Amino acid sequence: MQRRSRGTNTGLILLLSQIFHVGISNIPPVTLATLVLNIWFFLNPLKPLFESCLSVEKCYQQKDWQRLLLSPFHHADDWHLYFNMASMLWKGINLERRLGSRWFAYIIVTFSLLTGVVYLFLEFALAEFMDEPGFRRSCAVGFSGVLFALKVLNNHYCPGGFANILGFPVPNRFACWAELVAIHFISPGTSFAGHLAGILVGLMYTHGPLKKIMKKCAGIFSSNMHYYGHQDHFNSSGYSRYQDYYPYGQPGYSEDIPRNYDAYTAGLSEEEQLERALRASLWDRGTSQPSPPPYGFHLSAEEEMRRQRLRRFDHQ
Numbered sequence: 001m002q003r004r005s006r007g008t009n010t011g012l013i014l015l016l017s018q019i020f021h022v023g024i025s026n027i028p029p030v031t032l033a034t035l036v037l038n039i040w041f042f043l044n045p046l047k048p049l050f051e052s053c054l055s056v057e058k059c060y061q062q063k064d065w066q067r068l069l070l071s072p073f074h075h076a077d078d079w080h081l082y083f084n085m086a087s088m089l090w091k092g093i094n095l096e097r098r099l100g101s102r103w104f105a106y107i108i109v110t111f112s113l114l115t116g117v118v119y120l121f122l123e124f125a126l127a128e129f130m131d132e133p134g135f136r137r138s139c140a141v142g143f144s145g146v147l148f149a150l151k152v153l154n155n156h157y158c159p160g161g162f163a164n165i166l167g168f169p170v171p172n173r174f175a176c177w178a179e180l181v182a183i184h185f186i187s188p189g190t191s192f193a194g195h196l197a198g199i200l201v202g203l204m205y206t207h208g209p210l211k212k213i214m215k216k217c218a219g220i221f222s223s224n225m226h227y228y229g230h231q232d233h234f235n236s237s238g239y240s241r242y243q244d245y246y247p248y249g250q251p252g253y254s255e256d257i258p259r260n261y262d263a264y265t266a267g268l269s270e271e272e273q274l275e276r277a278l279r280a281s282l283w284d285r286g287t288s289q290p291s292p293p294p295y296g297f298h299l300s301a302e303e304e305m306r307r308q309r310l311r312r313f314d315h316q
């Protein structure tokens with residue numbers, strides 16, 4: 001194992017700060033484990049990036065299939081890690097609370113592998129149809145493909161509303177596609193095929209056969225993988241309890257239980273959180289003045305007053 005060279009790693013510091021602002025006890029276990037795993041591999045990469053990145057040439061032609069496992073959990077730099085994991089924090093809290101921890105873990109593992117497979121297929125198809133061998137050598141790392149797949153799921157379970165993409169309101173059902181295009185206008189060096197692979201995997205789950213296949217495979221390995229009955233459920237107070245829970249809803253019933261995530265997001269959408277984070281990162285890079293106030297997960301005034309009342313009650 002090769003330890004990453006020491007540096008400022010401002011993105012990592014901001015990520016840890018944001019995690020502690022949310023509160024570790026408020027983060028569901030699979031989401032927290034995913035964050036920890038990505039941070040650990042950033043600090044202690046199993047292999048250098050050029051030996052863990054995913055490409056047709058390395059995986060298919062040289063049969064180095066372990067890259068399918070390594071590439072999602074390695075990141076190019078601390079800012080790459082920060083933006084991916086800040087997004088994972090928000091999506092993970094939403095989806096793990098809705099689906100249950102074990103099924104969400106199953107989704108993370110499946111999506112991590114499947115986005116890599118779809119990415120290889122897209123790059124191979126581009127190389128063949130465009131007669132451009134460079135696509136076979138195009139190498140990608142990072143968790144963003146999985147995040148695009150999770151974004152499709154999140155929009156599926158929370159339909160309606162609008163997302164702010166570069167200042168333009170976009171309906172949630174089209175937000176993934178708009179974000180896909182916007183990212184590659186802003187950062188042309190990112191992997192278009194990797195992000196597109198994530199969207200396609202998400203659509204395979206929400207509108208295709210993937211969800212049924214996953215349920216069937218889960219039933220083969222364990223009769224309890226449907227997880228009806230008692231489930232770990234994390235409420236907005238940060239502690240866990242058990243309740244009767246149906247992650248897929250009743251037959252013919254579409255579950256749409258309103259949730260209050262203000263304790264985690266301060267009422268900000270994902271795009272607003274990332275926009276605030278970007279402004280903070282630009283502040284950090286462009287000035288030597290003291291750091292700006294903490295951002296991302298502020299408590300509302302009502303929440304702060306409620307906590308103060310609870311503290312006074314505890315001391316009585």
